[in-house]
Amino acid sequence: MSENKKIEKIVGVKGMNDLLPNDSSLWELFENTVHSVLKSYGFQQIRTPIVEPTPLFARGLGAVTDIVEKEMYSFEDSMNGDKLTLRPEGTAGVVRSAIEHNLVYDGPKRLWYSGPMFRHEKPQRGRYRQFHQVGAEALGFSGPDVDAELIMLCQRLWDDLGLQNVRLELNSIGDVDERNQHREALIAYFEKHENILDAEAKRRLYSNPLRILDTKNPAMQDMVNAAPKLLDYLGTESLAHFEGVQKILRHNSIPFSINPRLVRGMDYYNRTVFEWVTDELGAQGTVCAGGRYDSLFSTFGGKPTPACGFAMGIERLIELMKVAGEIHQPALCDVYLVHQSDEAQMQAIVLGERLRDAGLDVVLHCATANGIGNFKSQMKKADASGCAYSVILGEDELANESVTIKAMRSEDGHQTNVPFNAAVDYLVDQITGATDDAHCCDDPHHVHINH
Template identity: 65%
Template sequence: MTEQKRKLEKLAGVKGMNDVLPQDAALWEFFESTVKSMLRAYGYQNIRTPIVEHTQLFTRGIGEVTDIVEKEMYSFVDSLNGEQLTLRPEGTAAAVRATIEHNLLYDGPKRLWYIGPMFRHERPQRGRYRQFHQVGVEALGFAGPDADAEIILMCQRLWDDLGLTGIRLEINSLGLAEERARHRVELVSYLEKHVDVLDADATRRLYTNPLRVLDTKNPALQEIARNAPKLVDFLGDESRQHFEGLQRLLKANNIPFTINPRLVRGLDYYNLTVFEWVTDKLGAQGTVAAGGRYDPLIEQLGGKPTAACGWAMGVERILELLKEDDLVPHEEGCDVYVVHQGDAAREQAFIIAERLRDTGLDVILHCSPDGAPSSFKSQMKRADASGAAFAVILGEDEIASGNVAVKPLRDTSGSAEKGEQRTVPVENLTEFLINAMVATAEDGED
C-alpha cells in the first residue's frame, strides 16, 4: 500500500467507544438536566476527578481478584516517569481519593455527585461499552440506614422524573467483615462438594471471591447457587438492625423492593446494604443502577475510618430505556433564522443577530455553504429545516427602508405553517419578536 493511499483511508472510532451525534444530543441533555435537578433537590455537590488515576487506587480499593481489576482495566505505564496508570473503570474510588487528598470531611459529612466517562476493556454489547458514562453519588460520613434509604429514594425520584417504569428494586445485606468470614467458610465447603460441575469462572472464584459464585448467570449453576448457605443467616444483631431499619424506611415511603440473598455486587469494598435497580427491557444487561454501603473504603485508601454509601448508574442503559419507552424529547429549534441577500444586508444581519442574542433569543444567521450568495428560496428552505419559530428577512428593499420582514414559520402546535409576513422597523424588531413568541406560547398552552 502506498503512503498516499494510506493517508486517504477513512479512519473509524475504536469499537465500543461511541460518538454522541447531534441528533442524539437532545436525549443526553434531557437526561443530564433531569438528573442534575434531582441531585440539587437532595443537596448534593458536584465533584470532578481526572479520568486517569494511579493503578494502585483501583487494585487496593476495588480488589485485586475482582473482574474489573483482573480482566477489564485499561492500564499502562507512563513513558515519562514509569508510573502505573489506569483509565478509571468506576467513580467511587476516585471520589474517595479526592476526598481524602483534599480533606473534604474536615468540617463534617459530604454529599457528592459526579458524571463522566468510565473505561472497561470488555466485549461491547447493548448498553455495555468500553467507554461508557456514569452518574454516581457518594454520601460520606453517614452511618445509619437513613442514608442508605435516601440514596435509594433518589433513584426512584429520578425514574419518576424521567417517566420510566418497569424498574424494580432488589436489596440485600452483606453484613460486617467477621460475618462474611464465617459465611465464607461454610460457602467454600459447600461449593467444594460441587466442584465437578462448577464452570471456569466459578472455579476461579472458589477460593478468591466465592460470594461472586452466588451471582452466576450460568443456568447450569442456578440450583447450586439457590441452595448455597445464605449470608443473611450469619448476620449479627447490628447488621440485622441496620437492614431492618432500611426496610422500614423504604416501606414508609412506599418503595417496593425484593430481598435477593444472592445479590453481592462485584467490588470488594461493599458491606451491609447492597442494592440494584433492574429491568427486563434490556436483555442480559438488566441492571441500570446499583450501589450500597462501603464503610471500609475510606480507611482502606488512607483516610480516617468513615462510614459511606453511594450508587452509580449507567447513562447509556437509561437512554436505551427512554428510547424503549418512547420518551425521547422533541428537540426544540432556534427562535430566529436570519435570511439576507447583498453585502449591505449581510452586514446589517450580523448586527441584528447579535442584538437579538443579547436579549436571550437563539438565533441562526445564514451562512452560504459554498461561499457564493444564496437565493432567498434556498435560505428559506434552510430556515424551515432549522425548526426556527420566525425568519427575519433582509434584502435591498429592507435596507433602503430601515425595516425587516418577519415571517412566522410554525403554528402554535409547532408544525410547519406559513404565517402572515409582517414588515417591522429595525428598532422595533426585538420587542415585536418577544411579544410574538409570548403570544405563541400562550396560544400553545390554550
C-alpha cells in the same frame, strides 16, 4: 506517496463511541435533569482525574475482581515509570480525593460526579469500553436514612425522566465477620457440588466465592439458588440497619424486592446493596447500582468514615429514554435569519447579535461550498432547524428598514412586517410569552430544556 494511492480512513477505537449531534440534545436533557435532582437533595459536584494510580483500584476494588484482573486500561508512564490506570469506576477516586483534601473534617458531605469510565470489555449494546456514569457519594453518614435517601433520589429521577419500567432490587451483604462466616459456608457448599461448577466458578471458589452467586450459567442456577444465603448470617446491627432502610422505603411508597443473590463486584461494599434493573435493554438490564462502603476510607489509609453511594450508566439510561419514546428533540434555535444580499446579511448579523443579547438562540444562514442558497432553500433550512420564527431580510425589507417575521410553527404560518429596530422586542415578547403559556399547563414531572 503516489497521487493515485487511496488514503486510508482513520476510525475511532472499538467500543469508544462518538456522541453525535442528533443524540446530544437527549444527553443534555438527561444531564440537566440529573443535576437538578441532585441539587434538590443537597449534593455538590466533585471532579476527579480520568487517570489515577493503579494501586488505587487494585487495593480498593480487590485484586481478584474481573475489573482488576481483565478490564483495566493500565500503563506505565514512560516519563517517570509511574503505574497508571484509566479509571474504571468513580467511587475510588472520590474517596481518594476526600482523604487527600480532608473533605469531611468539618462534617459529612454529599458529593456527585459525572464523566467517562474505561473498561476493556467486549462491546455490545449498553456495554462499551468508554462509557459514562453519574454517581453520588454520601460520605460520613452511618444510618439507614441516607441509604434510603439515595434510593428515593433515583426514584425521583426516573419519574422526572418519564421512565416507568425500572424496578428496585435490594439486599444486605452484612459486615466483614458475617461475610466471612457466610464465605466459609459457601465454600463448603460449592465443594460438595464441584462437579456442577464451570471453569470460572472453580477459579473463584477460594478467592471470591460470593461472585459465584452472580453466575449467568443456566446449568448452575438450581444449585446456586439452594446455596446458603447471606441474610441468614446477619447479626443484630446489620439486620436493624437493613430493616431501617426497608421501613423508610415502605413509608414513602417506594416498591422493592429483596434479592438474596444480589452482590457487588467490588470488594469495598458492606451492608446495603441495591440495583435498579429493567427488562427493556436485553442482557444489560442494570441501569444503576450502589450500596454502602464503610471500610473504603480505611483501606486507602484514611480515618474510618461511613459512606454510601451509587453509579448509573448514562448510555443505558439514554437507551431507556428512547424506548420510553416520550422525549422530543428540542429546536436548534428560537430564530433563523434568512437574507438575500450582502447588505441584507450585514443587517442580519447585527440583528442576530441583538437577539442573542436579549437571551434568544439564533442561527444565521451562512454560505456553504454551494453558495448562500436562494430564498426557498434558506427557508427549508429554517424549517429544519425547528425554530419558532424565521426573520427575512430582502430588498424590500432593506428599503423599508424593516424585517418580515414568519411564525414557523403555527398552522397558517402568518407573516408580520416589523420595523428593524422593533424586531427584538417583538420576537422576545412572542417567544417568552409562548414559553410562559406552555409552562403554566405543564405536568410537574415533564422535563424541559429552557433557554
